[in-house]
Amino acid sequence: MNDTAPMQEQRRPYAGYTARHFQWEVSDDGRIGTITLNRPERKNPLTFESYAELRDLFRGLAYASDVKVLVIAGAGGNFCSGGDVHEIIAPLTQMAMPQLLAFTRMTGDLVKAMRACPQPVVAAVDGVCAGAGAILAMAADLRLGTTEAKTAFLFTRVGLAGADMGACAILPRIIGQGRASELLYTGRAMSADEGLAWGFFNALHPASQVLKAAHALAAQLAAGPTFAHGMTKKCLHQEWSMGVDEAIEAEAQAQAICMQTQDFRRAYEAFAARQKPVFAGD
Numbered sequence: 001m002n003d004t005a006p007m008q009e010q011r012r013p014y015a016g017y018t019a020r021h022f023q024w025e026v027s028d029d030g031r032i033g034t035i036t037l038n039r040p041e042r043k044n045p046l047t048f049e050s051y052a053e054l055r056d057l058f059r060g061l062a063y064a065s066d067v068k069v070l071v072i073a074g075a076g077g078n079f080c081s082g083g084d085v086h087e088i089i090a091p092l093t094q095m096a097m098p099q100l101l102a103f104t105r106m107t108g109d110l111v112k113a114m115r116a117c118p119q120p121v122v123a124a125v126d127g128v129c130a131g132a133g134a135i136l137a138m139a140a141d142l143r144l145g146t147t148e149a150k151t152a153f154l155f156t157r158v159g160l161a162g163a164d165m166g167a168c169a170i171l172p173r174i175i176g177q178g179r180a181s182e183l184l185y186t187g188r189a190m191s192a193d194e195g196l197a198w199g200f201f202n203a204l205h206p207a208s209q210v211l212k213a214a215h216a217l218a219a220q221l222a223a224g225p226t227f228a229h230g231m232t233k234k235c236l237h238q239e240w241s242m243g244v245d246e247a248i249e250a251e252a253q254a255q256a257i258c259m260q261t262q263d264f265r266r267a268y269e270a271f272a273a274r275q276k277p278v279f280a281g282d
Contacts, residue, residue, distance in 0.1 A: 037073070
């Protein structure tokens with residue numbers, strides 16, 4: 001009996017996935033999946049339904065047989081304005097504690113799913129990137145912005161804690177404790193230049209080019225050793241809570257696993273033949 005059969009049965013292509021609450025496209029070669037939040041008339045806010053569908057998609061992508069890298073962007077010159085005021089904020093004011101906790105746990109599960117999926121996630125951020133939208137960008141692995149990008153963790157502006165969807169754990173690790181504290185306490189917008197200088201953005205591009213740049217970066221990653229990329233992502237995430245000795249041991253195990261892959265052999269054989277390796281992700 002093949003012990004890997006149940007896992008193989010779960011793996012499936014996502015090129016044919018049909019999204020209901022955002023746009024989903026897969027590149028012709030099947031390697032890059034693009035999520036576009038597409039309510040441009042409202043600056044692409046999230047709803048109860050889009051939160052849940054995004055969470056489920058990121059969870060499912062752990063079993064994708066085709067998509068190797070993800071790009072997330074917004075339509076119409078903005079990334080995401082956060083939770084929809086009328087479709088989320090208003091109903092929340094009428095809910096009892098059990099319902100509220102179910103909602104906040106669901107939104108947190110979206111971030112967990114983004115961090116747990118093996119594919120690197122590249123966010124292309126333009127214009128408004130606020131509230132839960134800022135969290136989506138934060139939860140990505142890499143972020144490309146535009147000079148017009150304004151990123152605001154504005155929860156305190158609506159009477160809530162800056163502690164939302166993992167912000168107090170993740171944001172300080174990206175931009176530092178003091179800078180994260182300022183943004184989470186004040187709710188003010190971080191400018192694109194600040195975001196670049198502080199390490200939130202990996203690069204800035206003209207608005208007309210940022211999505212193209214995100215896809216170029218995604219293509220570069222997709223052409224690499226994608227199994228090894230998944231291992232890197234897991235280590236980057238898990239080692240937040242490890243001591244140095246534990247982290248070194250975890251990386252020793254991760255690297256030994258990667259040394260068993262065909263991509264490792266391909267890299268050696270290409271080097272020996274003075275050629276560029278062509279990785280297949282296995």
